[in-house]
Structures are given as C-alpha cells and as structure tokens.
Amino acid sequence: MSPPANRAAQGEALSRAVWDVLAQQGLEKLTVRAVAAAAGCTTGLVMHRFPNRRALLLHARQLLHDTTRQRVEALEAAATSPRAALRAVLRQGMATDQETTNWSIVWLGFLAAAVADAELIGMHRRNNRAWRQRAERLVAAAAPDWPVDQVGAVALGLIAMTEGVAALAAADPAAYPADQQERMLDAALAAYGLG
Amino acid sequence: MSPPANRAAQGEALSRAVWDVLAQQGLEKLTVRAVAAAAGCTTGLVMHRFPNRRALLLHARQLLHDTTRQRVEALEAAATSPRAALRAVLRQGMATDQETTNWSIVWLGFLAAAVADAELIGMHRRNNRAWRQRAERLVAAAAPDWPVDQVGAVALGLIAMTEGVAALAAADPAAYPADQQERMLDAALAAYGLG
DNA sequence: GCGTTACGGTAACATTCGTTACGACCATAA
DNA sequence: TTATGGTCGTAACGAATGTTACCGTAACGC
Numbered sequence: 001m002s003p004p005a006n007r008a009a010q011g012e013a014l015s016r017a018v019w020d021v022l023a024q025q026g027l028e029k030l031t032v033r034a035v036a037a038a039a040g041c042t043t044g045l046v047m048h049r050f051p052n053r054r055a056l057l058l059h060a061r062q063l064l065h066d067t068t069r070q071r072v073e074a075l076e077a078a079a080t081s082p083r084a085a086l087r088a089v090l091r092q093g094m095a096t097d098q099e100t101t102n103w104s105i106v107w108l109g110f111l112a113a114a115v116a117d118a119e120l121i122g123m124h125r126r127n128n129r130a131w132r133q134r135a136e137r138l139v140a141a142a143a144p145d146w147p148v149d150q151v152g153a154v155a156l157g158l159i160a161m162t163e164g165v166a167a168l169a170a171a172d173p174a175a176y177p178a179d180q181q182e183r184m185l186d187a188a189l190a191a192y193g194l195g
Numbered sequence: 196m197s198p199p200a201n202r203a204a205q206g207e208a209l210s211r212a213v214w215d216v217l218a219q220q221g222l223e224k225l226t227v228r229a230v231a232a233a234a235g236c237t238t239g240l241v242m243h244r245f246p247n248r249r250a251l252l253l254h255a256r257q258l259l260h261d262t263t264r265q266r267v268e269a270l271e272a273a274a275t276s277p278r279a280a281l282r283a284v285l286r287q288g289m290a291t292d293q294e295t296t297n298w299s300i301v302w303l304g305f306l307a308a309a310v311a312d313a314e315l316i317g318m319h320r321r322n323n324r325a326w327r328q329r330a331e332r333l334v335a336a337a338a339p340d341w342p343v344d345q346v347g348a349v350a351l352g353l354i355a356m357t358e359g360v361a362a363l364a365a366a367d368p369a370a371y372p373a374d375q376q377e378r379m380l381d382a383a384l385a386a387y388g389l390g
Numbered sequence: 391g392c393g394t395t396a397c398g399g400t401a402a403c404a405t406t407c408g409t410t411a412c413g414a415c416c417a418t419a420a
Numbered sequence: 421t422t423a424t425g426g427t428c429g430t431a432a433c434g435a436a437t438g439t440t441a442c443c444g445t446a447a448c449g450c
Binding site: 391392393394395396397398399400401402403404405406407408409410411412413414415416417418419420 | 421423424425426428429431432434435437439440441447448
C-alpha cells in the first residue's frame with residue numbers, strides 16, 4: 001500500500017476512519033483497533049501518529065469542525081443574497097442525504113463522548129458558540145431592522161431546529177425524509193419573515 | 196423481602212442508576228460495575244435482575260420513555276387551552292433546569308448507544324414517532340383550520356427546535372440559559388401564529 | 391558498498407469489561 | 421431445630437481494551 005505523503009495526511013486519514021467507525025459502529029465500538037482496521041493499517045501506525053486514543057479523538061473532533069466550517073463558508077460566499085446565505089447555511093446542517101446523515105451521527109457520537117471529557121466538551125462549546133454567532137450574523141444580515149434580542153431568539157430557534165431535525169433524521173431516516181426537512185425549514189423561515 | 200413485588204422496584208432503581216451514570220460519567224463509563232455502584236449494590240444483584248447488560252439498558256430506555264410520557268400527559272391534561280397544552284408540552288422537552296438537563300444528556304447517551312443496536316434504535320423510533328404524533332395532534336388542536344401539511348411542517352419544526360435546544364443547552368448550560376430557551380420557544384410560537 | 395535511522399507491523403503487557411460459578415445469608419415451613 | 425428455596429455478594433474466568441516494547445525493513449547518509 002502506498003503510504004500517504006506526510007504525517008498530516010495520515011492524521012487526516014485516521015480521523016476519517018474515526019468518523020467511519022463512529023457512524024457505522026457507534027461510540028461503544030470506537031476502539032483503536034477498529035479505527036486502524038477502518039484506515040487499512042494496524043494499531044502500530046495509529047499509536048505512532050497519536051500519543052494515545054484521546055488525542056486521536058480530539059484531532060478527529062477538531063477536523064470535523066474545521067471541515068464543516070470550510071463548507072459553510074463556501075456556501076455563504078456563493079450565496080447571492082443574505083437570505084439565500086442563511087437558508088443555504090442552515091440547510092447543510094440538516095440530515096438530507098447519506099453524507100449529512102453520517103455527519104449528524106458522528107456529531108451525536110462526539111457529543112455523547114464529550115459528557116465526561118473536559119477537553120472534548122470545551123472544543124464543542126467553542127465550536128458551537130462560533131456556529132451560533134455565525135447564525136446570528138446571518139439573521140441580522142437577512143433582517144437588518146430587527147432588534148438584537150429578536151435576532152438572537154430567531155437565530156437560536158433556527159440552529160436548534162436544524163440540529164434537532166438532523167438528530168431526528170439521523171436516528172430515523174425513513175420517518176424524516178429530506179423534503180419534509182426542507183418544508184420544515186422553509187415554513188420556519190417564512191413564519192419568521194425571512195422567506 | 197417479598198420476591199415478586201420488589202423485583203420491579205429494584206429494576207426501576209437500577210434503571211435510575213443507569214440514568215445517573217449516563218448523565219454523570221457518560222456512555223463510555225456505563226459499565227455494569229458503575230451502575231451497581233451508583234445503585235449501592237454489587238454486580239451480583241444487577242445480573243440477577245437482568246440477564247445481561249443489554250437487557251438492563253433496554254429496560255432503562257423504556258422506563259425513560261414511559262416516565263416522560265406520563266409527565267407529558269399530566270401537563271396536557273392540566274392545560275386550560277390547546278395552545279397552553281402545546282406550549283407546556285414543548286417546554287418540558289427543553290433543558291431549562293438541572294433535572295431536564297440531565298434528562299437531555301441521558302437522551303443523547305441512549306441515542307448514541309442506539310447507533311449499533313437494532314433493538315435500541317427500534318425503541319427510539321417507536322417512542323419518537325409517538326412523540327411526533329402527539330405534537331401534531333396538539334398543533335392541530337391549537338390551529339384547527341390549518342391544512343395537514345402545514346400542521347406537519349410546524350409540528351416538526353417545533354419538536355426539532357425543542358430537542359435541538361435541549362441538546363445545545365445540555366452541552367453548554369451557561370450559553371443557553373432557561374430564559375433564552377423560553378424566549379426562543381415563544382418567538383417561534385408567535386411566528387407560527389400559535390402564541 | 392555499508393551503517394543509520396525513521397517508519398510501521400507484531401506481539402505482549404496490565405487492566406477492565408461482561409458474564410458465570412459458587413457460597414453465605416435469611417426467611418419460612420416441617 | 422432442621423431442611424429448603426430464594427437472594428445477593430464474592431471471586432473468578434475469558435475476551436477485549438489501551439498501551440508499550442520490540443523487531444524487521446526500506447530509504448538515505450557517507
């Protein structure tokens with residue numbers, strides 16, 4: 001097997017393996033051996049790239065956030081209006097296809113793993129607060145004349161709604177198909193006066 | 196102790212111990228020994244009440260659902276109007292105090308544990324579909340003249356919003372205080388025309 | 391050419407897990 | 421009292437886990 005170019009690329013590949021195991025086998029089976037098997041290597045490589053299992057999980061968690069942030073920034077930059085940007089950014093947070101469904105399951109797994117891990121919960125809070133600020137900025141841009149508390153309440157409602165429906169759809173894809181999620185989002189945006 | 200009467204009570208106590216461990220130590224530390232320690236007994240009692248660890252988790256999961264359902268039904272019965280019933284039922288699904296925050300953490304833990312467990316995910320889907328139907332019934336009662344697809348979209352938005360904000364608040368209570376959650380819910384109900 | 395070194399696989403380590411076997415205890419009935 | 425059935429704690433087992441030590445190998449220096 002041709003080895004990756006550098007150590008950073010291997011760390012990224014191992015983090016992707018962490019996501020795969022988390023999405024397909026769950027948190028309880030997220031072992032070093034399972035990650036190595038998913039990455040197509042042995043535990044030796046894993047333990048040479050990361051000092052221990054927690055460091056591997058922390059790296060995978062941060063990479064997950066960085067990747068989503070890049071995707072969100074690209075969507076925001078490509079939007080033609082503030083309201084289109086808001087909708088596009090919110091839409092990618094739902095679980096509307098196989099890929100975003102997997103991301104939602106991984107997100108849930110990391111959140112459950114963070115319950116007893118101070119560093120993981122700290123990363124979650126930093127990333128989530130940044131995500132919330134982005135939503136508030138997008139709502140403020142889409143409704144420039146709103147008072148700040150209304151912006152905050154509506155932005156919170158929107159991010160809570162999308163994260164919630166992503167969890168619901170991840171756990172029961174048949175009951176929450178993509179079009180129902182989209183209709184839910186559009187109905188909410190219209191009700192808030194952001195359609 | 197009389198055998199048949201106390202077995203059920205012991206099973207319930209052990210399930211509460213499962214919730215405690217799940218809320219305070221997370222899914223990775225949810226071992227039979229930790230549950231026994233939280234319940235103030237040894238692993239012997241646990242393994243005499245349940246054939247194995249999975250049965251213990253399944254029982255705790257079902258008891259969690261039954262308890263919340265009873266609480267929700269009491270709130271619904273005590274409400275003075277359909278809109279008050281809707282708001283009260285939605286409100287209890289958020290994480291606005293220590294108790295509901297713990298419940299949300301436990302809910303997240305079971306959801307993460309259900310990823311690779313067919314029986315757990317089946318229970319989640321049954322319970323969640325019932326919960327969704329209840330929300331749709333409450334929305335329909337609060338807005339009798341709405342078409343069914345609007346009822347569905349709004350009910351989905353509301354349950355997704357409350358479950359989402361419960362997860363957000365459970366992971367970061369300082370950033371999502373109770374009054375912000377309440378304002379979020381009231382703003383959403385008002386925007387939907389259900390205030 | 392040869393030695394050096396970093397890389398990665400193999401195998402073993404101690405620990406912890408779920409589970410099982412066994413025995414002490416205790417109430418009740420003969 | 422003694423026998424008995426059920427309850428539950430104790431201790432052990434095999435399997436799996438995170439981690440460490442060791443060893444082969446291939447590339448690059450001289």
